[in-house]
Structure formats: C-alpha cells, structure tokens
Amino acid sequence: MKPSQFAKGFQARPDTTSSEKRTALDRLNAIDGLVQDKPKARETAGRSSQPEPIAVTTDDATSPVENESAEYRAWRLEQGYRPGQIIELPLKAIKASPFNPRHFYLKTSIAELAVNLAKQGQQQAIHVIPDYAAPGSYYVSDGGRRVRALKEANKEVVKAIVVDLPIGLESYKLGYDLNVQRDSQTVFDNAVVWKRFIDDKHFQSQRELADHLGLDESTVAVALSIGKLPESVMHEMVARPDRFGSNMAYQVGRYHGARGTDATLRLINRILADDLSTRQVADIVKGRATPQESPKPAGRQRYAxxxxxxxxxxxxxxxxxxxxxxxxxxxxxxxxxxxxxxxxxxxxxxxx
Incomplete structure (x- = not known):
C-alpha cells in the first residue's frame, strides 16, 4: 500500500545536518541550548496583542539558520525574533494544535497547576508554532496543560518559544516524545489520537502509522482497540494510570464489546475496589468468573x-x-x- 500524502509530507522536509538526520526532539534540544547559552532578554508582562520584538542585535535576528523553513524565516525577520528566544504572547492568541498528542486533561491536575502558577508564576516556557494562515495566532506544540492552567489562573500572557515545525506528524512527534519522557502520555491519549489519524486517512493502515512513529505494530493495534471505547468509559480509567495500563485497558475494551457501557463501568469499579489483576479481569472477560465473584487468590488480604x-x-x-x-x-x-x-x-x- 502506498504511503499516505500526510506521511509523504512528513518525509518531504527532513531535518539533516550533513549526513546525520535530526529528529524534532533534537531540534528542540538545540533551541533550548540556545536559550541556555545566551542571556535571556527582558520580558515585559501584560502585553495583549502581537508580541513586541525583544531587544536583540541585528546579527542575532537576521543570521541564517540551518534547515530553516521559508515561512518561519519570513515570520521571525518581520518580528525581529531570534531562534530560541523566550517572549510573552497573549493567551487569547494561543490555540490547540489538531495534532496535539494529549487528549485527556484531568481537571484536578489543571487546578493544582493553576494554584502553583498563581503563586510562583510560569517557570518553563511553552513551545508554539505560528499559524501562518492567521497572523498573530499560534498553535501549541508543547505545553497544553500549562496553557489550560494559566487560563484557569486568569492569566493573560504566556511565556513561549516559537519553533520552526510544520503542523502535522513532526509537531505531533515532538509533543509525544516530550510527554513520554515526562511519563505524562497515556495509552488513552494514544488511543483517541491514533484512531483519529486512521479515521481521517492521514495514514492508510496501522502498520504505516506504527512505522512512522517508530513503534511496534502490536502497540498501535492495542491502542486502536482501546480507542473503540466511549470516552465516558476511558475517563473512568484515565485518572488511575497506576491501575489501567494498556493491558488492563485492552481487557476492559474486550469486555465492553461483549457487555456494553453500563456493565463495563461496574467492572471498572470492581477492579478498583477489589484490586483485581489483569489476569483476573481476563478470566472475567473469558467467562471463567463474573464481576460479582471474588476471583482473588485465597489468603489475599483486602486493604483497609x-x-x-x-x-x-x-x-x-x-x-x-x-x-x-x-x-x-x-x-x-x-x-x-x-x-x-x-x-x-x-x-x-x-x-x-
């Protein structure tokens, strides 16, 4: 099967230095290196329109950057922007990317971060991509949770680094890689987003998707199976990543296919209440035990x-x-x- 146009687009502009290919994550690390190596420009709080260019030398702003896209170069020359520079942007100018790797954001987590940001301020800049079709607006490449928490804290501006990435798989992969490093990417995020990739024909098959993400096809297949669950069911599991990994969620998905939503929600409550293992849930799915039974091994003590x-x-x-x-x-x-x-x-x- 021929690669999709979306996949071809990802391959059309590889990041290379000589013969060595660089990933989106490599590029972000290079940008962060610029931030650390050069003094940070002064940030003016409270701007509510286009960001003012921060004072930089002409050489900094106009020097060519290796593998820089034409659109990004034109944007940064117009703004007087230096790659890696931290600026403040109005929150109202920030919008979610259609290729955001995260789908689920817990209200409690956002609320806790909002309290922290209200007390200590934003310590880490987000990464954004200009929407060249709508000047003055930006897609979030990394930092969706911080954006939501800043809005919750009634802030008006956000510290950001503007990066040169195309909106698509490359920007998705950047956010995905960073979330995996932080252990904040869940199988449920993958399930929803990867299913959308397939449904929208960005990829023609799970194998093509797995190849471009650099993952085993079975990993993608399990996530796509979980993606068939209603979001109301997934929401019950998202808050407990310690209990609902990919294997447990897969078994819950199989149970849902046979018994429906109401019975599945009861099973999820039973898993939490009785601390059922994945094997025990698999037995329930196969009909060897029922959710009302107690399939726990004899002698296993229930916590108080x-x-x-x-x-x-x-x-x-x-x-x-x-x-x-x-x-x-x-x-x-x-x-x-x-x-x-x-x-x-x-x-x-x-x-x-």
Missing amino acids: QRLEIKLDGMAVGDLKSYGDDRLELRLKGLSKDRRDAILHQIEEMLKV
Whole structure:
C-alpha cells in the first residue's frame, strides 16, 4: 500500500545536518541550548496583542539558520525574533494544535497547576508554532496543560518559544516524545489520537502509522482497540494510570464489546475496589468468573485504607494499610535523587 500524502509530507522536509538526520526532539534540544547559552532578554508582562520584538542585535535576528523553513524565516525577520528566544504572547492568541498528542486533561491536575502558577508564576516556557494562515495566532506544540492552567489562573500572557515545525506528524512527534519522557502520555491519549489519524486517512493502515512513529505494530493495534471505547468509559480509567495500563485497558475494551457501557463501568469499579489483576479481569472477560465473584487468590488480604500519593501534581503511587499492623508503600516514576531523599526520610522516621 502506498504511503499516505500526510506521511509523504512528513518525509518531504527532513531535518539533516550533513549526513546525520535530526529528529524534532533534537531540534528542540538545540533551541533550548540556545536559550541556555545566551542571556535571556527582558520580558515585559501584560502585553495583549502581537508580541513586541525583544531587544536583540541585528546579527542575532537576521543570521541564517540551518534547515530553516521559508515561512518561519519570513515570520521571525518581520518580528525581529531570534531562534530560541523566550517572549510573552497573549493567551487569547494561543490555540490547540489538531495534532496535539494529549487528549485527556484531568481537571484536578489543571487546578493544582493553576494554584502553583498563581503563586510562583510560569517557570518553563511553552513551545508554539505560528499559524501562518492567521497572523498573530499560534498553535501549541508543547505545553497544553500549562496553557489550560494559566487560563484557569486568569492569566493573560504566556511565556513561549516559537519553533520552526510544520503542523502535522513532526509537531505531533515532538509533543509525544516530550510527554513520554515526562511519563505524562497515556495509552488513552494514544488511543483517541491514533484512531483519529486512521479515521481521517492521514495514514492508510496501522502498520504505516506504527512505522512512522517508530513503534511496534502490536502497540498501535492495542491502542486502536482501546480507542473503540466511549470516552465516558476511558475517563473512568484515565485518572488511575497506576491501575489501567494498556493491558488492563485492552481487557476492559474486550469486555465492553461483549457487555456494553453500563456493565463495563461496574467492572471498572470492581477492579478498583477489589484490586483485581489483569489476569483476573481476563478470566472475567473469558467467562471463567463474573464481576460479582471474588476471583482473588485465597489468603489475599483486602486493604483497609488507601491514600493516593502525588508529587508535583502527578500520581506516583499509593499508601495502603492492612489490619492493625501493616503498611504498604508503592512509588514509581521517581528520579533517583527524589527516591533517595524519600528513603532517607523514612529511615529517619523509623529510628528508635
């Protein structure tokens, strides 16, 4: 099968330095390097229209940039913009990209970030792409959650870096790669967005999509299967990534195909209440057990209380109590420094 026009468009403008191909993520790292190597220009708060060009030397603003697109160069010369420069843009000029890798944003997470931004201000710039067809507006390439939280906090401007990317798979892949590094990309985001890619004929098959994302075809197939679920069902699982990974969500999707939405929502509640494993849910799907039965192994103790633990607004695990004398702490996705610091604090607490 011939590659789709969308896929051809992704291949039409590769980023290369000599013979070495550069990915969108490489380009972003290079931009961030410019920001770190050069002094940051002063940012003026409160602008409500086009961003004023920040004072830079003529050489900085007009120097040619390798592999720069003609549209981006024309835009930045008009604005006096230096690649990698942090400027402030009006929030009303920022709009979601049709190729945003995220689909689900938890209200509680946005609210928590809004409180943080209200107190400390925006610490990290988002990345945006000019909409050349609508001058003065910009697509979010990375930072959709921050944009939503700034609006929640009633802010009017956002710190941004304007990047040279085409709106399409390359901009999608940039956001996707960054979200994967932050562990914020979920199988449910993939399910909805990848299904839309196929439905809109951006890709002719799941194999073509997998090839261009650099993923195994089975990974894409599982996500597309989950994508058949109603969003009301997916919303019940999005908030608990510790319990609903791709395998569990796949089994829930199979159950939904056989039993419908209401029964599936009851199953999800049962999974959370009884801490069912993926294998136990698979048995329910195959008819070896029912959601009303308790397929847990004999001797498995039900926890008395459970406390979800969040760090920087993200769920990282939980603390469960059993009976009168047992606690179980589970944390994941921590940096080594954070893990060691928590371990040290626990050791100090347990000293007699």
